[in-house]
Amino acid sequence: MRLLPISRSHTSVLTRGRWVFAPNWRVFSRRPEYQSSQAVALAQNPSTWQTPGVASSNSASYQQSISSKLPGAEVESHSNERLAISPNQPLVDSSDLCDPDIFLSESKLPAAELESNENERLAITPNPLLIDVLDLYRDPGIFLSESKLARLRALAVNNSTQLVVITAQYILREVPQLDPRIGDLLCSNEKWLAKLHRLARNGLSAGDVSYWAWTLVSPDPDVRVARFMSKPCQKPLFLLCHLLLKNAHFSPDSFEGLLKYCRKWCSYQQIGRGFAKAFARSYVLNPELFNRVAENLCFHASRLQSDALPEIADLSVAYIKSIAQRCQHPDKAYEFQCKVFNGALQAVSVLSKRTPYQQASQNWRAITILLSLSSSLKHPLIIEGESYRAIRQVLLALPKTASERKTAGALSSSWPPYRILRDGMEEKADTQEYLSRVVKAGFMMQEAGYSKKEIDVTTDVLGGMAPDGSPTIQTRAIYPRHLRVEQGTWAALVRATRNAQEAWAAFTNPPESGMRPTFEVYWELMVKLAARQADPRHHNLPGDGREVFPFDDRNLSDFEKARISPPSMPQLIEQMYNAGVAIEERPLAWLLRRAPDIETALEYISHSSVDEALKNSLRQCLKVSQKPVITIPTRPSRPIDLPHKMLHATVDLLCRLQPNRTKNTPDYLPKHKLYSIHHAFRLAQTGRNLAHTSDRPPLELIMLALGRPNIMVSNTAPQDNNIEVVKMALKVLGEAEERGALTLDMLNAFAHAIRKLVYSSISMSLSSTSAMLPGDEEFVSLYRARNTELAVPNGPNVFRRPDAADNVDGSWRQIHTPVFEAQQEQENLQTPCKVVREASERLKAVWRVLLTKASAHPPFASPRVSEMNIYHYMRTLVAVGDLEEAVLLLCWTVRDWAPAAGAKLTPGKVRTLTKAVIVFRAFAEPLLDERAVASLREEIETNSEQGGPVHWPADQQVEEYVQGDDMGNHQNLHEVVKSAASRSKIIRCQELGKDNDVD
Structure with a gap:
């Protein structure tokens, strides 16, 4: 059969081994030493x-x-030192x-x-x-x-x-x-x-x-x-x-060290002088071994730091070029170049283990570096079939291009979703112009002489084309090229739909008559049933994420609506159970995370295929959380050894079922309803710390739950409840530190918990109709104006304390830990002011632990610190009145973090940084000395003029931010800050008057 024609003008078409759209990058990226x-x-x-x-x-x-x-x-x-020669x-x-x-x-x-x-x-x-x-x-x-x-x-x-x-x-x-x-x-x-x-x-x-x-x-x-x-x-x-073995779970710093070594010694077939022939091969990388090293480097990069993939691609480019320079046989050199080229293409296509969608652009950047090399050669390198599949795997994970979004926005609401031709130009255009990059790459693979396998047909379906050539919904997906799934095409047809009704129609109409659905087909339908409705305020299109879009049933009768309606999740699980389809450990964990209540979770456990011992352990964990309790135990009655997937799912379910305080919440809830998160904490304490798992640690799940705006952990008033939340957060963080599991997401959640307590305390102080109570006076004392200029260190490494780090060997983390071992006894933390002060001190210490990497001589800004971390930390600092730390954070962002972030800062990230400065201006600037503010403004504006990402916001932006909080928390805090500034001016005038009287 003749292949469908492919337009040669499309920017993503490969022509005879050349990816003409790939930029001819020649500048190798460099990482910090x-x-x-x-x-x-x-x-x-x-x-x-x-x-x-x-x-x-x-x-x-x-x-x-x-x-x-x-x-x-x-x-x-x-x-061996004599071998360290220059390349x-x-x-x-x-x-x-x-x-x-x-x-x-x-x-x-x-x-x-x-x-x-x-x-x-x-x-x-x-x-x-x-x-x-x-x-x-x-x-x-x-x-x-x-x-x-x-x-x-x-x-x-x-x-x-x-x-x-x-x-x-x-x-x-x-x-x-x-x-x-x-x-x-x-x-x-x-x-x-x-x-x-x-x-x-x-x-x-x-x-x-x-x-x-x-x-x-x-x-x-x-x-x-x-x-x-x-x-x-x-x-x-x-x-x-x-x-570099794949079971070696080392840290990001160790990975950077190995990458630095490979950049020096693995980009050429080189060895130092003085070696005899007997040992030369122990030091020189042949193409086969280079591919193995590159594959393992990419594996660890996908696990730890996906932005290192372009560097590994640069390393492969240097090695490929060195083959041509040092090999005396052109044909043999070309053969080895193609071997390394295809090995590198397949290696850099390994997607991130934790955030594959967010980091897929790094995989694509690495691929384009390699394709640019091939395009620049006199004889472009041959692309193997597996390399085509690797490229398509990455393209499938990337967001839609502008042309693809235009096509996705013009699909009809019927099925199949053919494109609606809206003008004469579109009617004249070839239908192949509207195919996605994934599908076009599949045609290129066929044109190069490779026949399609089932994995290729499945990729086509997810890319927007059914096996019969009709359109499907182009779906962004993580679908490894080595994955071999029984009835994978049918499962892909179920997934490449817009809602549960279309997925159910695809489920009930298999590609071939007589086919029985496997677990993978059921799984895609389960995901559709559990998906959330798309937010109309967002600009996502069908297939961009897992959310579902409304089904157009305006012209359908009630009978027809009932006929095409999919079953509920419990009904589908029961259908799977009756059909003998096994529900193993991983899908059971997924179901438990999404169970609406304990009873439904117990049904899922009963219908699963896990062994009875694990079923009994899970039942016990869930039933204990529902029993009436008199006092909350400090430790589990006995250790419960659950697989980490099951432990994470159980903790996640219990945290999600912890009630929130709403306007319909009764004044008193039974104590067992408030026990879920406490029981989750006890379970997390029994779990093993598995740093290599891609799931969030159980303790991090608990911290994220404690950071929810209205979570209830006691039947007390909101302010007292928030005190209990902060106290529990201190316990959870202490356990996390003991396990070496502190993360920036946990820090964000802790900051949320502190701000909740601050906002509720300020609200109570401002709403009091009588005179201010002693507790309120103590809390308001947090906000004091600084009449003297703050001492801000010069140069980078703003948070570094020379007296603590100059003469200490070890990492920055080792200098500042333990953070929570020396915290005050919980009995001493009774008033909101004491709790806020203790919690903010711990927050500052955790920040210093997590903001740097490598050694303390000097500490580099960690690339894992994001602009959102800076924004939330700034909000918390000004909320607790810590002006000195707020000034240091602003200086550190400008001097240390922004230069390290460099070109990775998108316009959205820059806007978040600007919001952090707006927060500083709104709640810290009124309490600071004018000279300190002027100095900061001058530094930020100078940095901005030189191309820096941090900008000094206008007064109007500050006012809009303060008034834009629907909850009123920003307005309340701003009022307290202005009152503190006014009191400071009055006191200063009184002091000046006394001095004049004395004179």
């Missing part, structure tokens, strides 16, 4: 690998003791390596050397032998299966001189109480020293092996990376590959 606090400590005071009978590999005595035992005459002690220096002589290139020469090697080369490649990859020996070292009493024991015994008798084998044997020899079945096979000390002597003759030393082993043995991945980065030299590839 990384040096973790652990690496700093290691570099300044190299630690020793403390193992029984092993001295420090870095000590001179150790080097001499090894050298003296080596057979033969004098042996020079080699240091621009000449590489090892070609005569020392295999001709023409070290990674292209295997076809010309003798058979024995080919076998050795293959062994070396296997050794460089994630090696099960290395993993086995590290597991044994960390836990000598671990049970050894027959296969693991066989591998370790084979390692013990291995006579290879491969670096990974020698390092593994080094670690194996230091395992305490080594199993005799393994230990008896190890070579004697004389043979071991002879093997180390062969290393020394080839440019390495026993100290190098000890350093590699010391790097690997730590069970903490962050410590392993810090040790790896403690020496600024090139390391064997097996070290890098092991650190």
Whole structure:
């Protein structure tokens, strides 16, 4: 069948391997120089690998003791530091390596050397032998299966001189109480020293092996990376590959360190001088290994920091260019270039684990960098079928373009949703012009000679085209190219609809007669039933999100409306149960999060396919929260071990069911109705801290619930209830700090809770008809005018305290923690003023913990701090009257945060920053000395003239912000601030009058 014609003028069409729309980017992005606090400590005071009978590999005595035992005459002690050469220096002589290139020469090697080369490649990859020996070292009493024991015994008798084998044997020899079945096979000390002597003759030393082993043995991945980065030299590839294993859940700072290392050593096929041919391949990346390194880097970038994907693409571009420069065979070079190019395309297409939709633009930017390289070459690189699928996967996650939005806004309300042609130009246009980029990329893949598979048909459906060529709703989706779903096309047809009625019609009309729906088909219908109605004030179009749009039933009879109406969620779950469709752990967690009440949640549990033990545990957790209680326990009666998905879902459900105070809320609620969030906190305390999960931590869910505007945790008056909310928030944050789970979202929720207490206290003070009570006077005393100019530090690092950080080793976080360990006893926090003061002090300390990254010398502004964090923090500071901190926050935003954010600031983010300055002007400026305000204004305006994102707002903007609060909280706070400023002026005039009388 002839393929449908594709317009060559469309900006997203690939023509013979070239993506003509991709910008020809040549400027590589650069990240701040990384040096973790652990690496700093290691570099300044190299630690020793403390193992029984092993001295420090870095000590001179150790080097001499090894050298003296080596057979033969004098042996020079080699240091790995000599390998840290510049990338621009000449590489090892070609005569020392295999001709023409070290990674292209295997076809010309003798058979024995080919076998050795293959062994070396296997050794460089994630090696099960290395993993086995590290597991044994960390836990000598671990049970050894027959296969693991066989591998370790084979390692013990291995006579290879491969670096990974020698390092593994080094670690194996230091395992305490080594199993005799393994230990008896190890070579004697004389043979071991002879093997180390062969290393020394080839440019390495026993100290190098000890350093590699010391790097690997730590069970903490962050410590392993810090040790790896403690020496600024090139390391064997097996070290890098092991650190980048996908099950290594290291921190963002560690990832930045590894990326910095790869930028220096992995963009070229380079090694330092002094290596013999025997070990050269342990340091040089061939295309296969480069693809593996790039794939693992992209995996960790998607987990931690998606904005690093363009840098990895730049790294791949540099490597691809170096192949052409150093390979003497053009055909072979082109083959390897295509191999790396396609591996990089597929690697950078891995979407973010936590925020895939928000970060998909980073994936697309990385892809365009690679496509721009191909377009710039004389012979464009070949794009494989899997690479096309990777590109389509990213395009599917991107928001609609302007032309796609225009098409989506012109679809008919009937089904199929054909485009309504609104003028003669549209009638003359080819229908292919209205296809989405996803569908057009599919046609390009066919044009390149690749046949479509089921995953491609499913992608077409989500991209806006059904298998029969009729239109569907272009749907933004996360659909991995490796995903193989039974009846995936049918599930996609259910999803690519606008509402539950259309989804139910697609569900009841399978693509082929006789098909029975699988769980995936049911799942898409479940999501449609649970989706919220689209907000008419937003500009979302069908398919932009999970929300559903109104169904046009104006011309339908009541009978027809009833016929096409989908079942309710409980009815659908019961239908699945009767049909024998399993509801496993993950969809059950999703259902529990959306259950309207405990009874419905219990029904979902009963109809699920999880084991009975888990069902009983879940039932117990939910039923306990509904029992009448006299006093709230401080700890769970017994630990409950739930899978983390189930724990998160249960905590989320209990927090959502915590009541809110509304105008229809009775004066008194039964205590068990107020117990849900307390029970959720007890459950969260029993859960394990899994930092690598993409779900929000349970404690963060509780904090977000406490930040809700009208949440009730007691039957007391609003002000007293808000006091209880803040007290509970302090407990939750203390638990989170103990687990190392403090997040910026938790800080935002804590700030919300503090502001609620402030606003309710101010409202009570202003509404009092009698004289001001002592408690009100104490609270109003928070707002005092500053008659003297505040001391603002000069230059960047505004929040850094030299007296606390200059002489302290370690990270910024280590200097300021613990935050909540020294907080006052809850019994001492009785009045609103005391609670607000205590909470605001803790808030400031948490802010200092989370706003920076890397070490305290100096602290960099964390890229995880957003403009919304700054805005909410500023609102809270002015609400509690902390003027000094508000001034510091404004200076830090201008001097530290904005330069680090750079080009990532969109117009919407700039408007949020302006709102933060408006808040400062409205509630802090009236209480500050005029000279301090003038100095701040001058700095901000100067920065704005130089292109900075922070602007000084006009008086009209300030007035509109104050009067724009429908709740009246801004007006009340503004009145209190103006009263405090007026009192300060009166007092100042009285003091001046007294001075004049004295004169």
